[in-house]
Amino acid sequence: MTDSETLERIRQGDERALDFLYKKNYKMMTKLVINNSGSDDEAKDVYQDALIIFWQKAMDRNFVLSSKISTFLYSICQNLWRKELDRKSRLSSEEKDGEEINDIDKKERIEIINQCIGQLGDTCKKILTYYYFDNLSMNEIAKKMGFANADTAKTKKYKCKKELDEFIKSKYKASDFLD
Amino acid sequence: MNQEFDKSAIEAYLRNELSPTDQMAFEQRVAQDPLLQNEVTLQGEIIAALQQHRRTELKERLNQIDVNGESRYPSYLIWASLVAVALLGVGAWLYLGQPDPVPAPKAVIPSQGALPEATRAQPAPSPFRADTAVSSGQETVAGENPGETRRKRSPAAKPASGEVSKPSQPTGSKAIRLEDEEKKLQREPAGAVTSRPSSNAGSQQPGETEKPEGKPAKANDRYRFHYRYQRGEFVFFGLVKAHPQVKLNGRTYLAYEGAFYPLDTDAVGITPLVAETNEDLIRQLKNELPAAN
Numbered sequence: 438m439t440d441s442e443t444l445e446r447i448r449q450g451d452e453r454a455l456d457f458l459y460k461k462n463y464k465m466m467t468k469l470v471i472n473n474s475g476s477d478d479e480a481k482d483v484y485q486d487a488l489i490i491f492w493q494k495a496m497d498r499n500f501v502l503s504s505k506i507s508t509f510l511y512s513i514c515q516n517l518w519r520k521e522l523d524r525k526s527r528l529s530s531e532e533k534d535g536e537e538i539n540d541i542d543k544k545e546r547i548e549i550i551n552q553c554i555g556q557l558g559d560t561c562k563k564i565l566t567y568y569y570f571d572n573l574s575m576n577e578i579a580k581k582m583g584f585a586n587a588d589t590a591k592t593k594k595y596k597c598k599k600e601l602d603e604f605i606k607s608k609y610k611a612s613d614f615l616d
Numbered sequence: 617m618n619q620e621f622d623k624s625a626i627e628a629y630l631r632n633e634l635s636p637t638d639q640m641a642f643e644q645r646v647a648q649d650p651l652l653q654n655e656v657t658l659q660g661e662i663i664a665a666l667q668q669h670r671r672t673e674l675k676e677r678l679n680q681i682d683v684n685g686e687s688r689y690p691s692y693l694i695w696a697s698l699v700a701v702a703l704l705g706v707g708a709w710l711y712l713g714q715p716d717p718v719p720a721p722k723a724v725i726p727s728q729g730a731l732p733e734a735t736r737a738q739p740a741p742s743p744f745r746a747d748t749a750v751s752s753g754q755e756t757v758a759g760e761n762p763g764e765t766r767r768k769r770s771p772a773a774k775p776a777s778g779e780v781s782k783p784s785q786p787t788g789s790k791a792i793r794l795e796d797e798e799k800k801l802q803r804e805p806a807g808a809v810t811s812r813p814s815s816n817a818g819s820q821q822p823g824e825t826e827k828p829e830g831k832p833a834k835a836n837d838r839y840r841f842h843y844r845y846q847r848g849e850f851v852f853f854g855l856v857k858a859h860p861q862v863k864l865n866g867r868t869y870l871a872y873e874g875a876f877y878p879l880d881t882d883a884v885g886i887t888p889l890v891a892e893t894n895e896d897l898i899r900q901l902k903n904e905l906p907a908a909n
Contacts (some may be wrong), residue, residue, distance in 0.1 A: 455674065456681055463683040485678050489671055546658070550665040562669070569631075569663050570670035605662065 440506045441558075447495040450581050455492055455611065462507050466514050473518060487513035496572045497500050546609065553604045561597035568594055622652060626659045841889050843870070845881045853886065862904045869901055876901045 438446075438457055446454035466487065470480035490513050494500050502509065554562065564584065567573040575587035575594070584590050629642050646653050747890050840854040850861070850868070861870045861879070869876040869892065876898055877889040892898055 452674070452677060455678070459678050459681055459798040460683055485675050488678065489674050492674065503659070546661055547665055550662055551669070554665055554669050565666050566670035566673070601662065605658070609658075 443506060444495055444502060447492055447500070450496075450567060450571055453588055455488065458491075459488055459504065460511070462510055465507065466510060469511065469514050470518050475518060475521075479518075479521070483514055483517045487517055490517075493570065493572070507562060523581075537567065549608045550605055552602055553608060556604070557597065560593070561600065564590065564594050564597050565601065620656065623659075626652075626656050629656070630660050630663055779783055839886060842886045843877075843879060843883065843889055844886050845879070845883045850879050852889075862901050864897070864901055864904055871901070871905055 438454070443454050443458060463484065466484040467477070467480035470483050471477065475483070487510055488614065491506070491510055495502075499540075530559050554565075557565070564578060567581065573581065575590040578594070579585070579587050579590040582594065584588065625634075625642060629639065634642060646656055842853040843850050844853075845851075850870070852870075862869045862871055862876065868879045868881075870879055870889065872889075875891040877891055880887070892901070
């Protein structure tokens with residue numbers, strides 16, 4: 438599969454293109470982390486994150502690939518690993534500050550949100566994540582989900598989002614009440 | 617406040633879909649409206665959580681991949697390719713390996729004094745019933761084709777005894793197809809053959825005997841109204857149903873449409889049926905004919 442074919446397939450939301458890229462570049466990308474004081478697990482984690490970032494970027498129709506995919510991936514891996522090394526060094530030199538303590542409310546909200554997402558039906562989960570993460574068009578979502586057309590996908594997306602919002606708000610109110 | 621409008625505006629804002637001007641205007645509104653601000657924050661968190669959900673899902677997918685395998689293609693694809701190649705090979709063999717089309721006998725009519733049904737043992741390897749066949753080219757080929765399985769066994773044949781074997785030596789002679797419209801066919805021996813299932817012929821399979829319209833009948837025309845002697849019985853080609861056989865002076869004749877056709881037990885190859893012309897013999901044969909005919 439050439440780079441342009443891979444890119445095209447990613448843009449159609451074909452996860453097999455992601456699998457293909459992952460396997461193809463695994464050794465080269467993980468070596469980068471491992472050779473820079475990273476563990477195997479860290480290397481794998483960074484590479485997976487980099488690949489998912491690439492996946493998301495590739496979805497953007499304005500994205501232009503100016504180098505080979507592998508080169509592009511390599512630079513994402515480098516940046517991610519540099520950030521991770523920075524974070525690690527900061528953590529080791531500083532005591533944990535109260536930054537996170539202020540976010541208890543937020544954490545609780547996110548927990549509620551995640552619970553609600555977890556309880557969504559599979560179809561709704563897919564539609565919403567394809568829309569909000571993969572940035573797939575309604576047409577592509579319809580194709581992927583086997584819907585008749587983009588309008589069906591749009592209606593379903595609207596209903597699913599509404600369901601999720603209402604679910605979250607009902608839970609949120611209950612938790613507020615308990616507080 | 618129009619909440620629906622706000623929702624779509626919030627979403628457009630969070631997805632960076634607003635123009636710079638609209639974005640600024642929206643941010644000003646948010647700054648002045650605490651309720652809207654809360655909603656934007658919540659919606660931002662919901663979208664972030666959905667994104668995280670998908671990210672986790674994709675990571676789980678990647679974790680399932682075996683990165684140690686050298687193959688660039690999933691093993692199922694390799695297997696699928698191998699199976700496809702094998703099927704193509706078999707198909708080519710079936711297609712190219714077929715001998716000249718030979719008609720399947722239309723009806724098996726035991727000759728008088730011939731072996732009873734039970735003795736119609738069939739050592740021939742062809743499991744494809746010949747005596748259900750008709751005279752269409754397509755079906756005669758099918759009768760020869762070891763890959764053809766849609767042939768149905770004649771009820772007359774014993775399950776273990778197999779069938780009349782496929783003709784192995786096609787002759788170039790012409791045969792007439794026999795059926796309910798036999799006269800017509802006799803007049804037009806090479807005409808189109810659209811057979812009709814005959815209630816008389818137990819071996820007849822309706823639907824199988826129909827020749828596709830407009831299909832040339834050349835392949836089987838040459839076997840129309842032929843017969844051969846095979847394993848103790850006369851096997852006819854081009855007959856839809858059984859016709860009476862009459863024995864006279866030690867010889868068997870096929871009675872058909874008022875004419876009599878001598879049958880020879882030496883006819884191991886496919887032999888055309890030729891009507892008896894001897895008037896005396898015909899008269900005697902008519903006397904021998906069962907009343908039903």
